[in-house]
Amino acid sequence: MEIIEILGYIGALFIGLVLGLIGGGGSILTVPILVYALALNPVTATAYSLFVVGTTSLVGAIKNMVKGMVDYRTAIIFAIPAFIAVYLTRAFLIPAIPDELFEIGDYMVTKNLAIMLFFAIIMLLASVSMIRNKRKETDQEAQTSYNYPLIIIEGLVVGTITGIVGAGGGFLIIPALVLLAKLPMKKAVATSLFIIAIKSLIGFLGDVQNLDIDWPFLLIFTAISVVGIFIGIWLNNFIDGKKLKKAFGWFVLVMGVYIIYKELAM
Template identity: 25%
Template sequence: MEIVNMVLEYFIMICIGLVGSFFSGLLGIGGAIINFPLLLYVPEWFGFTGFTPKEVASISMLQVFFASLSGMVSNRISSKGGPSLVHKRLVLQMGLSTLIGSLIGSVASSFLNSATINMIYGFLAVIAVVMMVIPTKASSENKPVTEVTYNVLLAVSAAFLVGIVSGIVGAGGAFILIPIMLTLLKIPTRITIASSLAIVFLSAVGGVTGKLTAGDIPVWPAVFAVIGSLLGAPLGTYLSRRMNVKMLRYALVVLIAVTAVKIWIDILV
């Protein structure tokens, strides 16, 4: 019976990783925005010992690392023969900035209690929803990567701040970076999605380093969540290139909104 329970628990972790990474590839996010509540609630629903918010943040950050890596590889394979949608200068500037911020945040999370981590996650989700419903100019959608310009100081500063709070909750930060890139930096949607995976990967490098230093990662549950993430990201990336840009944006808004409502209900009730 014990073996059956262990197998079931690890299967659940694979499914959680798969769901999160599917949305990672589909919408250019690291998957943490959906994985955080799944890891927090789903194991308990099946009668298993739940994870603490610190453990959830650590598992989620490790999953984000591998999901974003897998998504990047799939994106590169899918784009062969066509123009690259990754803005390399943007990735380098925002990626390094969010890496530093994420490292700081992930180390700082070991000094915070569970309620504070959940509240920070809730605030990030609400901010992301608000920013995603702000309309952007559709005329920029057809711009090639070489013609896209943006405010460098704003991009670097925003990435650093997002990196800090994302490192605390175990996120790559894309669920808030994407709205910033779309609404404030005016980056076209498809370039935003393609570039955000690379930015999230660099953010996750800093986050994972910090979580390993703090020692909060449950190894085996994290391993099986990663296995699931490696399965889901390529499928999400494949579908993202065959869907309407507006549908991608609306799907991201709905995903974040549902998650925000759930986490705040638990905080306030």
């Protein structure tokens, strides 16, 4: 096993570690690790990322379900359009995109390049969300209300983005749950993990019919990530994950810029 592959598996541990420590964000690293450390093509990497993100989020969601922190009604309203969108994106939209999109002078814009650039833009948006992070944590219960049209539209948008880039989209879901469903922050975070788990795993089903899945590799990578979550949850007893969130946001920002540079320089 080459050193770069070993770093890829260490990256899997880091993904779970970040999810356990700060409650989100780690999944944004899954695709870069799979593409640059483990040499998968972006289409396969985004598919595998859905499985990794869905499974690791499910671990966190089950923990929150036991605590009674998941708002199931809100989750269902949001998740149904989201998982329909992510499934259709993976099953039909991604396979329908041609391998070569268009030429700019002598430069060919390919499907893989477009996916990685779009992913990098999502990373930059996620990093800004984590760096600013002005939302206040509160235990105060609020009267949950539902703006159905906007929640459905948000679910469709997040589902489509998730389908394209393979990331969970928690930085988009949590504000939507707070603003559109009036959920308290802690319930929004818990419900977000539940939604991410459902839509990511259902989205992955759209890939099973189009890709040859390397199950031994995928299950090992995912298992390492799940171990990382438990380590992160344990470290939460000694480290304030909220203080790490801004630092991780800067790291994601640098990674996003690096991906844009690397893809355009190739």
